[in-house]
Amino acid sequence: MKPEYAFFWIAVGLYGLSACSYIFGIIARNEKLFLFGLYSALAGYIPHTAVIAIRWSETGISPFFTISESIVFGIFCSVLIFVTLEFSNKKVRPLGVLVMPVAFVMMGWAGTLTKDAASQIAPSLQSWWIWVHIIGAGTGFGSVLVAAGLGLMYLLKEKYSGGIYEKLPDLQSIDNLGYRFVAGGFIMYGLMIVSGAFWANQVKGNYWNWDPVEVWSLISWLIYGIYLHLRITMGWRGRRLAWYALIALAAMIISYWGIPFTVETFHAGFRIEH
Amino acid sequence: MIRKIYKFLSSTKLALILLIAIFACCVMGVTILRGERAWRLIFNTLWFNGLLIFLVANVAFCFFGRIWGRKLTLISLGMILFHLSFVAILGGIVYNSLFYFRGVIRLTEGETLPNGELQSYDIVDRGRFFSFAKLKGETTLIKMHKGYKVNGADKQVAYEVAVGEGRSKQQGIIYITHKLDHNGFGYFRDKEGYSILIVLYDKLGRELYGAYVSLQSLKQKDNLYLYTTGTKYAPGNFPFPQPPSEPLFALQAAYNPDPKKERGGDTIFKVWSLVESEAESKGKPFAEGKAAIGEKIRIGDYYLSAREVRYWVGMNVRYEPGKPIVLASLWVGLGGMVITFIGRMRKGKK
């Protein structure tokens, strides 16, 4: 097995271990398992980073273009945001109970789709805008994933009490924190769409064409735009928005990776046709 | 009555309803309907664009009605910028739709066409108030470069073109991520193909006639391309020599590029009598044969040759004066969101 793939599956394995510890931690109400989950996630992050580094150095082409590469980078950003939050705010330890299973399943899925690194980069992708685009997408996804995790914390805390639930922040704080991650994610998605528009403008001379990938990203953005308006103008709080954040995450994954990649839109290359 | 209309127009409920309606249209447009049909039945319709305009009107009434007179804080400043950008984007789009010009210009290497004449373009689309006086000078395709590289990065193809008037022509290179700008008109790479120079000789080898003929690329069942005269849909013949010269027969030429030698390869000629081609273009040709580029082949009393291969390219020519407003507004909007976000973070800390 090539080292790249070995590292890949080690990362998947450690994320799986982390996901299990979080889930058992919630069931057994055992805080030590959360800590174990956090350190397994951190351990998995090392081979995860190595996968990206190896792929990149092999060809000199940044590995963020195919669907599996895109998922690998999205999870890379998510775990980074998640781990940073865990270390800066010890109260939200159980957050991993949503974040890590999602990271585990998505990485496993990416593993089944992965292909050897391309030896050539399509000319249409040779643009600085693509960098802004990719970073906006990755951090945007990480933020809304954490927001959904906070939504789950909110619902659990509302339902149960005692033990680990006493240690969580109070409901209003969880709600507020979740809102911040949605707003942050919304901005990063905005950045993704704006840079995408500039990129299309550079390549095709128009910034918006209603093509499926564009519309799908608009859909995921509007989902969170509606969230913000429900909160700010309609005064929604708490449970309803917690559910919204969870359902929106599912819609997000579908609209971001599930469907758009199945349609071919940005084809490039030498095509002699009329 | 007017109060009622105003109240409805400026309600936040309407904003949410519109957002959800647009959201639903987008979902429809990429699931049940797709691609061309979605474009025709949703995104390009009057009612959908009406919905977008309605949303902006609603922003203007609702948002600015509410925010008016409120203390200027980081939060409200960001929101103002954000919703203002929304209105500006629409303004930019409307302005652009009145003044834009979009054309596809097709040139064979060495060819020059006047910019101001509609015949120079395969397709022309323009806003109601676009003034043709803006289209000055001419456009020349100097050469198409294959395997073009910029700092080691492979751009695959690049067009070397000159645009402008007389001696003040501006020369430049166009490839996929790089356009040429001239007087507000952007030239973008779009597509390219082969043209062959077909020459007719008499029995003694004296040159009678010659013309560049653009070839169509037709994808075959085996995924290879056939480069031939004809239409977008099928191979076909054409009167040769071309009118206004006196045609002698109907000719189909298919070029088979040499994968190793750039602009090399061979050409298959098929010839029908003019009468027959009109009666039944599928009938058997009275002569056919193959010749390498630059070589002659005997067809009845004449000789034919594909003497030279050149590329033709299609470029998108765009003049979009509203676009800078739209693109700048996108950043203003994003900046507004960031400012509101920072404002809220700071307020939350207290």
Ligand code: HEM
């Ligand atoms: C019909 C169009 C719209 C109307 C009438 C509208 C109205 C409003 C209003 C009234 C507010 C709250 C201001 C306040 O504090 O009172 C607001 C906030 C906001 N709106 Fe809109 N809006 C519209 C469209 C949009 C769209 C399309 C988006 C993006 C998807 C958007 C994103 C936001 C954001 C990010 C905020 C600030 C949320 C926060 O405070 O974090 N708006 N809008």
